[in-house]
Each structure stands twice: as C-alpha cells, then as structure tokens.
Amino acid sequence: MVSLAGGLPAVEHFPSQAYGEIVRELLCDPESMQYVPSCGELKERIVEVMRRRGVECGADEILVTTGAQQALDVAVQGVLNPGGSVAVERFAYAGFREVLAPHAPRLVTLPSGLDDGLDVEALERCLLAGARPSLVYVIPDAHNPLGVSLPRQARERLVVLAHDYDFVILEDDPYGLLCCDGEFEPPLAALDSERVVYAGTFSKILAPALRLGWLRLPASLVETFAAVKEIGDLECSRLSVLAVVRLLRDLDLERHLELLRGTYRRRRNAMLEALAAHLPAGCAFTEPGGGMFVWVELREGVDGERLLQRTLTERQVAFVPAAAFADGADRSAPGNAARLSFSRLEPEALREAVADFAACI
C-alpha cells in the first residue's frame, strides 16, 4: 500500500536523537516527571517562533496546549455560546468539524477558490444578508485540505469584517512555517490581536509525539481559556515542556526549517509535475506554496469515494476523498475531488503513486 492519505510529517527530520539525549539528561532529576509544568520559558520560545512567523506578541498572550487539536477545542469552548453560529469553508480540516459537533452550532458554509482559498467576499455577502457567526474558522496558509493560501488583501478584509460584525477569527496555522517558496504572508494574528485567536503547533516543525501546541490570544482571555484546558487534561507533560525548551535552545531552528522546506519543496514539485503529466483532461489541481497537501478536482462524473475503492484495489494507492472534509449534511459539496499528501514519500515514489492515481480516473 502506498499512502497519499495521511498528513504525516517527514519522519527523517524529527530531531529524535537530540530529543532522546535531552530527555535522558533531564531525567537525572526525577522532578522532571512530577506534576506542574512551568510553561514560562516555553512561552518565551513560542514568542520567538511567532516572531519568525511575523507576529509580535508577549508570553502572557500564549497558552500552551496538548497539540493544536486541544488548542482548537479550547478555542471553540472559550468562544462559542450555546445556539451560536460558526462560519466554515465547504472543505475544512475534519478534526475541526469534530470539535464543533458536540456544540451543534448553526453552520455558515463558505466557498473557497482553488487559487486563493476562503472566499471572503462570499462571507461578506452572508454577513450583509444577516448571518451573524460568532466564530469564523480559517487556515490561512497551505490549507488543509485545499493546499491554498489566502492573499494579503483577503486577510486584511477578514480582520475588518471581524471588527464590523463582531466575530472571532480562529486562525489555524499548522503549516505557516513550512513555506516552500520564500515566506507566506504574515498570518491574521499579525494584523490584529483582539479578534484573532491563533493556533500553532510543534507537531509539524518538530514532531507530533511531543503533543505540544499553543494558542495566542488576547492576554485578558488567557486565564479563562487556561481553565478550559485544565478541565480537559489538567496540564501538559512537565517532561515534554522542559525537553522542548531545551531542544529549542540547542537546535538551530532556522536551519532545521530550511531542511524541512527543502524536503517538502522537492516532494511538492514532484507531485505537481506528475499531476501535470498524468491527470486526464477535465481535472484541475491546486498549487500549494507549502504544507503537505494538493487538492485535485476530478472531472465531472468521477466520484472521489468510488475512485478510492478503485485505486485501493487496482493500484494499492490511498488518498482522502473530498467527502471527508465536508459537512456530512451538506449535499451541495461536490464529491468529485481528492486530497493528496506529498509530505511522506520520496519524489520517485510520489511520481509513481500519482501516475497510478491518475490512471484510475
């Protein structure tokens, strides 16, 4: 089986040996395994990561979470009131839809362009027509599943709308430091600190098993959100917190990111070239500036889920069909699309897998 399905980071770049040495050293002091992590120094390191991303903020605006998934869950619990409404793109990270589900909010479903992502003008039309979401969810760069990034103008307009219509933007930015070509635009959190709740993670730039992410939010809200986090799992691992602080001190993060970007650039290029070479007429695909995913719109009449059955049985190739990212109740979401991940495989394997995928269409 060759998988273009999961969003698994490139394992060969995990700083695993360095981390192993650090953990062993830290555990010479058994207090490293005790309760009560002190997150102060980690927050300072996160502030530096945010600065690299173009966001100036203070350590008192950071809440450390158990990965970005907890960050999203805490943000939704902290912002959404019963009966509230949430605006989400037609196709969006499935883990965010799951976070919403227990709250059963009214959904404002927004279209996205294959060139520039979330259609902010469509959001504005919904607002003019009376929609009043309390939360708008956006993945500004290397969108999951679309791979697209939001142009600067759209980011600026979104922030203005948040003020005009009194909503909070939940900015999910797992891939923002993984730009293949230069740098992404600064995130919305760089444009506004009142209306934007930003979620970041070490899973994609260091390693997922650390289970460490963060929220950047107005300092006045940190305590309230921290209480929500505490309900969920009490605290992050003291050992992980200490070890990541040490890792970020020892590691040349700039060089490490360059390494990641180079690897993902080669893989993305291989996938895009293979798609251009092999996809039949009538298909289209996005050209991500980074991250892990390409979105393929299949030609009309080709159903993503049926195609998956075929690629699995005939070519042993896996991918994720569009339906996995859509609201189950949204019958208008077209099913003739697929998310392909380029993060895990070497260029040669990617080319073969894409050729197999295309042959099944």
Added chain:
Amino acid sequence: MVSLAGGLPAVEHFPSQAYGEIVRELLCDPESMQYVPSCGELKERIVEVMRRRGVECGADEILVTTGAQQALDVAVQGVLNPGGSVAVERFAYAGFREVLAPHAPRLVTLPSGLDDGLDVEALERCLLAGARPSLVYVIPDAHNPLGVSLPRQARERLVVLAHDYDFVILEDDPYGLLCCDGEFEPPLAALDSERVVYAGTFSKILAPALRLGWLRLPASLVETFAAVKEIGDLECSRLSVLAVVRLLRDLDLERHLELLRGTYRRRRNAMLEALAAHLPAGCAFTEPGGGMFVWVELREGVDGERLLQRTLTERQVAFVPAAAFADGADRSAPGNAARLSFSRLEPEALREAVADFAACI
C-alpha cells in the same frame, strides 16, 4: 514554605532513569515521534494492572487517555445528557467539579462519613424521594480529599442501586494500588461491568509527566468514548505509549508498588501520630488506609480558610481548606475542615508541619 497542600507523589520513586534510557533507545527510531500511537500493547499491560486491582477485563474494554483528568472529562461527556443530574459527595476532587461545570448539571449532594466515605443510604433516600441522577461519582479508596475507603457492603449496594435506578457509576481510582495495609477491597468495576465506568492512571504509580491514564468501560461504548477523546487532543503521545509499555515490561511492578506503599505507610503513620499528639480537643481526623490525604475536622468556630491565612503567615505551612472541595453554591458544606497531604514530605518534616498546623488552631 512547607506544603501539606498538593497531591504530589513521592518524587524519589519515579522510575526516571529507567524511563530516560528507554526513551533514548526508542528514539533511535524516529518513527517513535510520529503520529498514530498503537495502544494495543499498552491496553494489555493495563489489563494486567486491573487484574492486580481485582478486576478482570479485556483489552477491548480499555480506552487510553491523557491522564485521569481526561478520563473523567471523556466519561462525563460520554454519559451526561443536557439537563441531566449528577450525584457527588459534599466534598470531592475539585478537578471533577470543574469537569461538570460546563454542563451545569443539577447536583444531588451526598454526605460522607469520616469512617466509611460516601453515605450510600443517603443516596438511596434521595433516589426514593425521586432524584434521578444519570451519573454518580465515587472515589472508592483513599478518597480525595477525605482519605476514607468504602466498605464492601456499600460497594455492593451502590451497584445494585445503579441497576435499579438506571445510573452510571463513575469510579475514580487513582490511589487503589497504594494501600498501606494489605490491599483495598476490589473496586466497583470488579463487581459490575455494565454500570461502572472506571478511571485509572499511571500518574500515581509511575509518574504524572507521562500523562497517561485510562477508562475501563463496556466494550460497546469504547468507540463512542474514543471519538470524544479524539476531539479533545487527537491522540496520546506515541512516544509515551511506547515507553510506558517498555517500562512496564522491564519494571517489577509488584516490587515498585511495595516500595511506594512502604514510603506512604511511614509518612501516613507519622502524620496520624502527630495529629493524635498535637490536635486540640474538639478536632477529628480520618485514618486513611492509603493514598495521600488525611481530612481534619477542626473544632467548631474554626474556619479553614482563615486558619490557612494564619498557618501561612505564622508558620509557613500550607494545606487545602475544605471549601476547595465543595460546590461553591452549597452553603451547607461546613468550612471548618482541612485536607493535609502526607505524600511528599519525610516523616520528620511531616511531624513538624503537623505540630505547626495544630498550634495555629
């Protein structure tokens, strides 16, 4: 400052060096830092821990969680419906009250005896009078904060009531393997597998920074509860899961538990002797069979929170006053009590701290 406040385990018994070596070895394979922990082998080890506790169950009845706090949160989300009612003792683990808060359930508040804990007869009277909790929360052994354990008869009666009145028992058992004198009675989960959702943790028997706990619940519910866990933080750390499996394979758990029990026995004895020697007339205290806490009822007219101010300023001794464990809205909960922890300090330090505490009364 000398603290009798927190429930911090004895740090000198954390298997930190062994764990450090294991982590370093595991990280020779960077896949250990990837997403997607495979919890199968850990579940088998948890089944063995449960057997040691007197519970026979299958690996398919175990859900691995990010500590016991997540186990409680997942259980409440999985069981409690909107508008539902929950029965809780007048004094109970504050972290559980926090889990309940967002659901705003109707509370059935139950008294507890200083000898045998939760007053099951009082629960039965509430049920006869028409109360219909969907969930009853109980810490059967070495209760937090009371230190007491539930007699066998009360456990059996509670299970019968759960069937008769159609409620789920959420059994919180962090200290069940830390009996100072022989063994505790088997938990309620040993008596019933349909109505009892059992929460366990490695925090007290290995170390808190592992952030690993579990639920034992009917196999038919595992998938539903797993979805709730996934919303909260996606998954547990693959590295922690792999490392704890290896640790439990290498460690002689029986001997390790004997070590812990011996340490806590000496500390408990020192605290009880000091309380008997120093407490003024009119006070009473529980005699825990294990765990970490003794509950002291102060003589009438002594307020726990005012006493804390005094012990802090005059003797630099900290403890947790009763109010921290009561429902904030429950004006009937007496404030003249204190939870003292014996888990962290050596006998000599405990004797001094208790003498200082008693002198302030």
